[in-house]
Amino acid sequence: GAVVSQHPSWVICKSGTSVKIECRSLDFQATTMFWYRQFPKQSLMLMATSNEGSKATYEQGVEKDKFLINHASLTLSTLTVTSAHPEDSSFYICSARDLIGYTFGSGTRLTVV
Amino acid sequence: EDQVTQSPEALRLQEGESSSLNCSYTVSGLRGLFWYRQDPGKGPEFLFTLYSAGEEKEKERLKATLTKKESFLHITAPKPEDSATYLCAVQGSTGNQFYFGTGTSLTVIP
Numbered sequence: 001g002a003v004v005s006q007h008p009s010w011v012i013c014k015s016g017t018s019v020k021i022e023c024r025s026l027d028f029q030a031t032t033m034f035w036y037r038q039f040p041k042q043s044l045m046l047m048a049t050s051n052e053g054s055k056a057t058y059e060q061g062v063e064k065d066k067f068l069i070n071h072a073s074l075t076l077s078t079l080t081v082t083s084a085h086p087e088d089s090s091f092y093i094c095s096a097r098d099l100i101g102y103t104f105g106s107g108t109r110l111t112v113v
Numbered sequence: 114e115d116q117v118t119q120s121p122e123a124l125r126l127q128e129g130e131s132s133s134l135n136c137s138y139t140v141s142g143l144r145g146l147f148w149y150r151q152d153p154g155k156g157p158e159f160l161f162t163l164y165s166a167g168e169e170k171e172k173e174r175l176k177a178t179l180t181k182k183e184s185f186l187h188i189t190a191p192k193p194e195d196s197a198t199y200l201c202a203v204q205g206s207t208g209n210q211f212y213f214g215t216g217t218s219l220t221v222i223p
Contacts, residue, residue: 043215107155109154
């Protein structure tokens, strides 16, 4: 089946630094990928839709200058959390549409200290 | 506004004790209803997609059904390894966006 690889699986960074998270579709091409954020014991909240070769579409309330999304190829989307603060600590998950539905990555646990 | 409500929030079952999880939805033009399993610290794992009322799908001890207003995930004779959070999501007619429910945390006790 379709596989979406997300890297890193966890990262700890200092407040004020930037962190990049990668999302790759391993065995299929994904013109559209999605980035979600999940707080403990809560459901997934869509942050943005990443479109290959064009600008990402951000959901209301998501700061586009803070969460930079780049979808430079049909198999790779990246999310960069810029000038990270402790309140950005969360679980970030990407997904991509495949032939049968939507496949999710394994998630990235970001901790900002 | 599109909405997804899952119940119960948490469910504890004895091994072998069958039960059902509910997902009620309100969406304009249902394109698909999706069930996922999520283990702690992991991304959601795809289980089923249902597209129209009356549709049913099965996979091992799980069976998903769909009506015009809700979906059920039936778990028959669960085992401890079925313990996880089960998420329901719907996709409406506008765009690719998913609307997720808050999930049901299932614990199966040996």
